[in-house]
Amino acid sequence: MKTYIRRFERNDQLVVFYGGWGTDENVFTPLCNDDFDFILFYNYSADEALVLPEMKVYRKITLIGWSLGVWAAEYLSLKTGIKPNLTIAVNGTPVPADDQYGIPLKIFEGTLNNMTEENMEKFYLRMFGDKRTYRMNADRIPHRSIKSLNDELRWLYNRIMEQTEPGFRWDYAVSSEIDRVFPSENVNSYWKKEKSTRHIVLPLPHYLFNRWNSFSEFINFVEQFRKKRATGRKKEETVIKDL
Template identity: 60%
Template sequence: MKTFLRRFENTRDLVILFGTWGIDDKAFSNLCTDNHDFILFYNYSADEPLILPEMKTYRRVTVIGWSLGVWAAEYYSRKLGIKPDLTIAINGTPVAADDKYGIPLKIFEATLNNISNYSMARFYLSLFGTRSLFEVNRAYIPTRTEKSLHDELRWLYNRMMEPVETGFVWDYALIGKEDSIFKASNLKSYWSMHPETRQIMVDAPHYLFGYWNSLEEMIRYVRRFRLSPFRNK
């Protein structure tokens, strides 16, 4: 697993983002401000020990899971001793390879078995939703080898097949109505079984971060919505 870290003096907030498959730090480095420290986890090809900043030094720790990163956040948070104050799941569920609640298993396996430059170009186009958004965000498209992409997705697939009860609770689930990777209907089906999580629907594709100028702005948007009355804090 790889880690991208940005730290500033005197910042009191920490944002931890568990990215999806196939990305690198370019997808988010432009969305960071100097008002918070930022940790991005990505390329989940192997379990590696990580050294995190002392959580107790922060006023607020926000954990964001995007796509397959929702599963990764649950899988890693306890291992890393992360105790978030706010949790946001974005266009994903903890059961990422699932016909009803995630990416249909046949599609997941077909993606794993057919990774190429051509298939990845199609994947990144689906990530942004439209050709115009793809062109606008071209500078943020990851630079990854086919081998690293295959190794990562194989590792994720194998781990996801191992059922794990984490006790992790998500405060908010942000759902893009135009998501073509995780269907909005599957996302809604999963999160509707978890009334403790407040669902927020947005007119956006799978990569919806470009609709805000920064992660900080996106978090402020989410916090405008009240927590679910079923959420015990």
């Protein structure tokens, strides 16, 4: 596992981010500014020792898990010892390889067994939603070798197959209607049964963070969101267009 750390002495807020499979710091550093410290965990390719800075006392710690990072947050949080004030799951579930609540098992295994440069380009295209968005976010495309991608996904698959019942507290779950990585029906089915988690559904693709200028903006949006899905899709779309 890799760790990316960005910190400033004066900051009293920390964002802890668990990235999805196949990512690196290039995907997320455009959302960093000087207002908060940032720790990114990614490339889960081995049971390696965690690399953590000496922890400061923070006024607020926000944990975000995105894609397979939702599962990774549950798997690794006890090991990190980081205790967040706010937790947000984005476009993922704690059971990521699952026909009902995650990526269907045949698709997950098919990705693992057919990893090529061409297929990875298709995967990143699905991640961003369409060719135009993919090209506009060329600077956020990860720089990873096929071997590292394969090693990571195999490690994730093996750990996921061993997993116990989820037991992490998620305050918010954000899911996308046009997600081409995690089927939206499966993600929605999982969070619908989690009554203690506020579920926000948005008309966006799997990678949605390019709609915000920073993680601070995204976190503020989530905390201020007071519209449930039942209030109507039109209102939700209006909120997004005004960002």
